[in-house]
Amino acid sequence: METPHKDIHKQSYLFFSESILVQQLFFVGTLLFCTTVFVSPPIGLGLGLIVANVFGHPFLAWNQKATNYLLQFSVVGLGFGMNVQSAMAAGKEGFLFTIISIVSTLILGTLLGKWFKVESKTSHLISCGTAICGGSAIAAIAPVIKSNEKQTSVALGVIFILNSVALFLFPAVGHYFNVSQSDFGMWCAIAIHDTSSVIGAASKYGPEALQIATTVKLARALWIIPVALFTAFVFKNKSGKVKIPYFIGFFILALVANTYLPEVQTFAPQLVSVSKIGLTITLFLIGAGLNRKVLKSVGFRPLVQGIALWVCIASLTFIWIVLF
Secondary structure (H helix, E strand, C coil): CCCHHHHHHHHHHHHHHHHHHHHHHHHHHHHHHCCCCCCCHHHHHHHHHHHHHHHCCCCHHHHHHHHHHHHHHHHHHHHHHCCHHHHHHHHHHHHHHHHHHHHHHHHHHHHHHHHCCCCHHHHHHHHHHHHCCCHHHHHHHHHHHCCCHHHHHHHHHHHHHHHHHHHHHHHHHHHHCCCCHHHHHHHHHHHCCCHHHHHHHHHHHCHHHHHHHHHHHHHHHCCHHHHHHHHHHHCCCCCCCCCCCCHHHHHHHHHHHHHHCHHHHHHHHHHHHHHHHHHHHHHHHHHHCCCHHHHHHCCHHHHHHHHHHHHHHHHHHHHHHHHC
16 A cells, blocks of 8 residues: 555656656647648747747757758758759859958957957857857867857857847848848848758748858858868867868759759759758757757857847848848
8 A cells, every 4th residue: 555655756756747748749749830831930940939938848958969960951952952053153152252251250259259258268159150150160169169068058049049030030121121032142141140040031031042042151151161270270279170061062962963963853842842841840949949048048248249240240241232
């Protein structure tokens, strides 16, 4: 016969187990809903934010890995919807602008970090995330400067918060000022941090914007390598180990295959459709990773640095691309 004390523990355990099960089922159900035609990338991000902050994320430990793999899969799949000629034209157009914007962002980010008295490694991670490709750049630069978990998580938190805002803000600004798809795609690639949000915003704006934004952003992501090597020199890390974004090579192969192989072109539209669903799920998971704990850990000064840097870069690039 069970004692009242053991009975209470058993009831508590059953209640807790049932609560976790309900949470898991709700999370999976919402994720599956993101695969339908009713959910666009921005809505997916919004659903993720709601789920994380209202109901909780039962699979948080696997969230970052799943997000990285899904994003890479989605980017490669989108390559099957593009051709070499258009990609080369977009890459050539954005090359010089990419160099200027990366250098100026890193310089301005360093100055703002000192002005707002942000810890140097955190400041550099925020600057690199803004300059190149958001979370991917931070993940590559963090081991080079030997940042600790808090420094890296704060920088990631700042970037992901601003990414979430950009995904909703940029298409609204583009439509308000009647920006062309080509100009919008270029602006997205330069001024939005993370590849996922760049593609999400551009896909909402139009197919031409999506093609330009994806190509320019992935070309920009390759700048992780020289920036990481420069960072190793500045922070006196002699090992200089750099995490190279190899998935960009698969994106190029997909693009070439779609351009020159008629057999691939027959099923390419289906691959692109699946990739867009993958992008929506990716943004749902990114939103689900932004829970209260992450938002609270960011801190005021790093967030102000990130916002100030982003506003400067987004405004200047908008003026240069759209008005000139």
